[in-house]
Amino acid sequence: MSGDQELAGRLALVTGAGRGIGAAVVHALAARGARVLATDLAEDGVADLARAYDGQVTARRLDVTDPTAVEDLVADAESTLGPLDIAVNVAGILRGSPVADIPDEEWAATFAVNTHGVFHVSRSVSRRMTGRGRGSIVTVASNAAGIPRTNMAAYAASKAASVMFTKCLGLEVAARGVRCNTVSPGSTLTDMQRGMWTPGDEEASARSVIEGDSAAYRTGIPLGRMAEPSDVADAVAFLVSDRARHITMHDLYVDGGATLRA
Secondary structure, eight states: OOOOOTTTTOEEEESSTTSHHHHHHHHHHHHTTOEEEEEESSHHHHHHHHHHTTTTEEEEEOOTTOHHHHHHHHHHHHHHTOOOOEEEEOOOOOOOBOGGGOOHHHHHHHHIIIIIHHHHHHHHHHHHHHHHTOEEEEEEOOGGGTSOOTTBHHHHHHHHHHHHHHHHHHHHHGGGTEEEEEEEEOSBSSHHHHTTSOTTOHHHHHHHHHHOBGGGTBOOOTTSSOBOHHHHHHHHHHHHSGGGTTOOSOEEEESTTTTOOO
16 A cells, blocks of 8 residues: 555545455555545444544445435535545445346345445535535446456446446536546455355365356456455555546556456
């Protein structure tokens, strides 16, 4: 993590901050001097972050699928902590099923978090950011939004929707000084990734992800390693910084070359 203070004086909201990529984003922003409002549906992880960054990180429970809860939290944050300069949408879920077997409730739940949650948070914070003429919103999507995956249709579709939503929002608010970008990780060593592995055979599961599985039409990772959450968090920290001041509506893939994008 960078030890500079390039984000000093800024307030950031991070969703899905209790573990994995979300927690890594909190660490990355706080290490760069930002104050962070860390939110998650589960309170334990964000409470640990608040204790680790005494006074610099504030922990709050948030269900991003509830638009009223989102609006209330953002309004309260702006009233008690100050104006939000940064918002990072990380909250997400992954439930893998072949399309023919996806229950209606699984499809709906996936979009409720991965797409509707991004909409609720981004709408609420962008309303306030545009009035001030500044701000940065980053949505953590997935490289699955740009390349088909077997047994991941709901997840991939929800992330693709979030990418295009964030770009459209970016176009609408650019003239008022607000930048909107997405970071699209590939396979990253998180609990979500490990949840797809074969129990008791983690080493072989990880190797399959890195080398690729032709039976599943799945490309491997040319760089030969899975990302750490900090790899994704560092990309987020760059996009919300002044070093990225002329970057908006961009989708930054952090996947070790897995999607072979041109």
